[in-house]
Amino acid sequence: MAHPKPTPGPIIIIGAGQAGFSAADKLRDLGHAGPITLIGAEAQLPYQRPPLSKAYLLGALGRERLFLRPAEHFARREIDLRLGVRATAIRPGARAVVLSDGTSVPYDRLLLATGAMPRRLPEAIGGTLAGVMTMRNLADADGFAAAIRAARRLLVVGGGYVGLEAAASARKLGVAVTLIEAADRILKRVAAPETAAYFRKLHQDHGVDLREGVALSRLEGQGGRVTSAVLGDGQRLEADLVLVGIGVEPETGLAEAAGIAADGGIVVDAFCETSHAGIYAAGDCAAFPWQGERLRLESVGNAIDQAEVAAANMLGHAVTYQARPWFWSDQYDTKLQIAGLSRRFDQVVVRAGGSEQARSIWYFAAGKLQAVDAINKPRVFMIAKRLLEGGLPVDPAGVAKPGTDLRALLADQGEKAPAHNTDSRGSGLVAVPGRRGTS
Template sequence: MQHFVVVGGGQAGASLVAKLRSEGFDGKITLICAEPVHPYQRPPLSKAYLLGEMGLDRLMLRSEDWYTDNNIDVMLQTRVVELRPEEKTIILQGEVEMKYDELALCTGSYPRVLPGEIGGELDSLYTVRDLADVDLMAPEFEGGRNLLVIGGGYIGLEAAAVAAKKGLNVTVIEMAPRILQRVACEQTSDYFRDLHTANGVKIIEGVGLDRLTGTDRVTGAILTDGTELDVNFAIAGVGILPNTILADASGIACSNGIDTDLHGATSMPGVWAAGDCANLTYEGQRLRIESVGNAIDQAEVVAKNMLGQNVPYTPKPWFWSDQYDTKLQIAGLNLGYDEVHVKTFSDAPDSRVHWYFKGGKLIACDAMNAAKDYMVAKRLIEAGKSVEPAILCDENTNMKALLRA
């Protein structure tokens, strides 16, 4: 009987094992999870779960019974310490050897941490990546306390929104000239800066963190411009790194992630990769796509290819973020954009769409409270179609009709 092993209990790992079964694989499947719980949704952690609007049961991607019913062996609180691809063997903690016929690495990513010299070893400094992180910080979210968010990306801003809704005094610092600079246009940064400011969050841009202060816990912060802040706790949202530790050590080619070909195969025969850890090709560029949609889609293609179906993977990037009552939906990737066109709505001042163009071609959009425009944009971009900016920005345009043009 063939044995397929999947390392990583996140969205990609869970999607991959499910697809193996739905495609008819009747061999042995082992899913190895470092955490003590079965695979769960991660995006709600910094939003609905932290707010207390979603319980653990609703976070779960599938019930525990589903894995049993589908004969999938889930190993919780288990870590792989070594890969031996030439021997088709992995080594688990405790020097336990496990043989495989095909191996999929869905090891995801981990958060960057602050260096120890600027306070990275103090208690009450948190990151937002997994269930344990959020459970640990949740008691800190009491009204009237002072929270410092380090980093003005989506994770940091989502945590800031939750804290503000819970009545905390929130300061966000971003060392770049503007929040969201790495991932969004200036107009999107402006929208979310105004949104947070209207909800009482103080945003400081172009200023970094010199150091956190305190004896055991964080009690303050000194910024690079000399500003001193009183702080009860802090959240570092300064980016993530692909988890390539096992792949690197075993000689698998890695470059900002585990290098994969169009089918999800790595440089080692019989070893595949999917999700946040995988470096793939998108429109001629090597990159990683950090999203739920990519984790699911790529993992399902890899599952098919582990079964010999030889299916190429074509990414269709999409993302979302919930902050206060605003739902941001993103279609495409805005890499290299040279124009941004803005659509507003006379009857919905909180709605807006930012259309990204590159060389006259529509490549992405940010849709704030504009679900219809997002859905049309997603289909246009996936089909490689462009529409004149003036038409896209006219609130009277029949958006669905553009798909038939």
């Protein structure tokens, strides 16, 4: 696909989340002097999402500290921030975006950073009852924070990281929590049984009634508000609040309506460009080529890195996106840091961490390191990131030996071992394969 030459013309970014913000800032860093319009459907300044189900929900992080930058930052960088307004249509032929306030904004280059929306329960099984909530944006977090403090019994539907984090926060607030997972174990899609076992015990030790292999049959209510849940095994549970954490769907509707290709996400090439020249996509909504397939990464690191690559390419730099997956999750006093993708593996090595609360889980495929789950082991996480990013060989048998100095794995390759974890960007914890295809 031919790549455009640098242009001083206007650039529009649809989506004022982490990816949209990062792209806007990078455009200015790279010297773009033309107009930049950042469109956000929410009324708030661009903010970070990972703390919503953790520190913000618990009241440990104030609202102002969620914002990525104050309003003055956008004014100073001459970024036209349009909040509380939606993009309703893209007109590629006219090179314009139509907004919900009736205005039409022209562009030379366009970035889609539309993100993803949480899956919801069907109305037929009680999904629209009051008290049935999701956790994706600031309004969700504010609503849930108020509801959880008045709740007695919370039901969490879904044993992924969002559900587990919300369960942990609710227990810290003294609310009785039942978590159900339809699969035979929690974290089925994203972690090995060894990692799942650690977090199962962690939640049970904190009083969560954790039930695996149990689906939700329906929710029941009185006066339009949820009061109980009937499970697939016939049991009925009282619940005055339900959090649904069953994954998300990429926001592709706007792109598809404009004739832009989508397949498990908005399809982009290695340069983050869509099927329409001059239109790019980045973040949770983008499905990019990776090791012979298409992949979406739902993480802050991906949103930042991919958006910055898209920004560079909008200005004419032929930069390919090289994904470096990493994630994290905070639950109770436990920090899980993940380097790499564990979707395909044939061997798992568990390395003790010096205490019952610390360990690391190493994933291998045909003897090659794929990913590492570091539980309360920040130094191991940083070493694992270096190993994976450098494609360095790692012997599974060596990792399994308690006496092995992991820093030596880097030193042997001329790398300097990190002293501590210096990477503190946010989380987000799902890697979603799209359908197979090429760019």
